[in-house]
Amino acid sequence: MSSDLRGPEEPLAAVRLDRPIAETVTPRPALSRLPAYSAGRPPTPAEGLTPYKLSSNENPLGPVPAAARAVAAVDTLHRYPNPTAESLRAALAEHLQVPAEDLVAGTGSLGALTQILDAFVGSGSDGEPDEVVYAWRSFEAYPIVVRTAGARDVMVPVTADGRHDLPAMLEAITERTRVVMLCTPNNPTGPALTHREVADFVAVVPRDVVVVIDEAYQEYVRGEDRLDALALYRRHPNVAVLRTFSKAHGLAALRVGYSLAQQELTRHLRAVAPPFAVSTVAEAAAVASLASTDEVGSRVETLIAERDRVRAALLDDGWTVPEAQGNFLWLPLGDRAGDFAHAAGVQALAVRAFDGDGVRVSIGEPEANDRLIALCRNLPELRRAS
Known part of the structure; x- marks a missing residue:
C-alpha cells in the first residue's frame, strides 16, 4: 500500500484498496475436498x-525403560530442540549404516511424508494439479495430505485380499504423476509387499517419479522374501523410505519419525522441513530406544x-x-x-x-x-x- 493513498491526517480506515473485498475470509479451495481424519x-x-x-x-507394552528414563532426564524444556534432530540422525546413520545426510527427521512418518509432498507435488506449470498414486483402502491420512499439498490423488483399489494391485498402480501412472506411495504392511488391511514385488515395481516406475515406501509397521513383518527397503533406496535415487518410532518403539505420543533417501531427494526435503520439528524429549527417547533394539x-x-x-x-x-x-x-x-x-x-x-x-x-x-x-x-x- 503506497503512502499517497491517504493524506497525512487521514485515518487508515478511510483508505480504499484497489481490489474487490470479500465479505468473509475464505480458505484455499483444496480444503473443501479434504476428508476428515477420524482418530x-x-x-x-x-x-x-x-x-x-x-x-x-498403539503398542500396549509401551516404550522400553531406557526411553522412559531419557524422557524423565530432559531438563532443557526452556531451550529449543536441535534444529534438524542431529543426535537422532547420527544414531540412525550408525544403526542403519547410511549417511546422516540421507536422513530427514519429522513428526512421525506422516510428518516425514508431508515434507516429501511439500517438496515434490502441487500444481504444474500449466496450473493443473500433480498426481499422487496410492492403493486404497490404505492409510486414512493419505488423501488429506495429498489434497492439502494441492495435488490430485489417484486411488487404486486393493485386491479382494487387501493387497496392493501393483500392475494397476503402474497403469495409473501418467505424465502428471509425481509421487507413488506404497504402504507395507498396508494399514488397515494388513498384507505386506515382498521384496521381489517392490523391486520389480520400482524398476519400471519412471525415474522422475518419487516412490515412497511407507514402512510404519516394518518391525512386525515376518515370512519369506521380506522387503529390504534400504537395498532399494541405495539402488534407486527416486526411492524414499518412511519409518516411525510410534509403533514398535511405543513412542506414539512423542511424534518422531524420519525419511531415508539419497541426497538427490533429501536436499529438497531439508528445504521444506520446519526447523525444531522433533522435540528434545522425542529425540532423547528415540535415541535411547534405538540403543535398546x-x-x-x-x-x-x-x-x-x-x-x-x-x-x-x-x-x-x-x-x-x-x-x-x-x-x-x-x-x-x-x-x-x-x-x-x-x-x-x-x-x-x-x-x-x-x-x-x-x-x-x-x-x-x-x-x-x-x-x-x-x-x-x-x-x-x-x-x-x-
Whole structure:
C-alpha cells in the first residue's frame, strides 16, 4: 500500500484498496475436498469390564525403560530442540549404516511424508494439479495430505485380499504423476509387499517419479522374501523410505519419525522441513530406544505371537481375516462394520470401523485379545458377512 493513498491526517480506515473485498475470509479451495481424519476413539466403560483401546494401532507394552528414563532426564524444556534432530540422525546413520545426510527427521512418518509432498507435488506449470498414486483402502491420512499439498490423488483399489494391485498402480501412472506411495504392511488391511514385488515395481516406475515406501509397521513383518527397503533406496535415487518410532518403539505420543533417501531427494526435503520439528524429549527417547533394539525386538515378538494367536482363532471360527503383518487385524465386514464396532463397544473394546469396508482391530493386552475372540464367537451372523 503506497503512502499517497491517504493524506497525512487521514485515518487508515478511510483508505480504499484497489481490489474487490470479500465479505468473509475464505480458505484455499483444496480444503473443501479434504476428508476428515477420524482418530481411534477411546473405549466406552462397561460395568465389570476393563476397557481396552484397540482402535489406534498403539503398542500396549509401551516404550522400553531406557526411553522412559531419557524422557524423565530432559531438563532443557526452556531451550529449543536441535534444529534438524542431529543426535537422532547420527544414531540412525550408525544403526542403519547410511549417511546422516540421507536422513530427514519429522513428526512421525506422516510428518516425514508431508515434507516429501511439500517438496515434490502441487500444481504444474500449466496450473493443473500433480498426481499422487496410492492403493486404497490404505492409510486414512493419505488423501488429506495429498489434497492439502494441492495435488490430485489417484486411488487404486486393493485386491479382494487387501493387497496392493501393483500392475494397476503402474497403469495409473501418467505424465502428471509425481509421487507413488506404497504402504507395507498396508494399514488397515494388513498384507505386506515382498521384496521381489517392490523391486520389480520400482524398476519400471519412471525415474522422475518419487516412490515412497511407507514402512510404519516394518518391525512386525515376518515370512519369506521380506522387503529390504534400504537395498532399494541405495539402488534407486527416486526411492524414499518412511519409518516411525510410534509403533514398535511405543513412542506414539512423542511424534518422531524420519525419511531415508539419497541426497538427490533429501536436499529438497531439508528445504521444506520446519526447523525444531522433533522435540528434545522425542529425540532423547528415540535415541535411547534405538540403543535398546534387543528389548524393542522382544516386545515386538510378544505382539507378533499375540497377533498370530488371535488370527488363528478367528480363522478357526470361520472368520475371513487377510494376511496380517502389522500389529493389527482386518475384518472385511463391508456395511456391517458399524454393527461390529457397536458390539465391541458394549464389551468395552474400542475398534476402528471404516464404514462400508471393514474393521481394523489393534493387537492389545492378552485379556483384550481374549475378549475379542469371545466377541467374534458370539457374532456368527457377522462372521458370515465377512
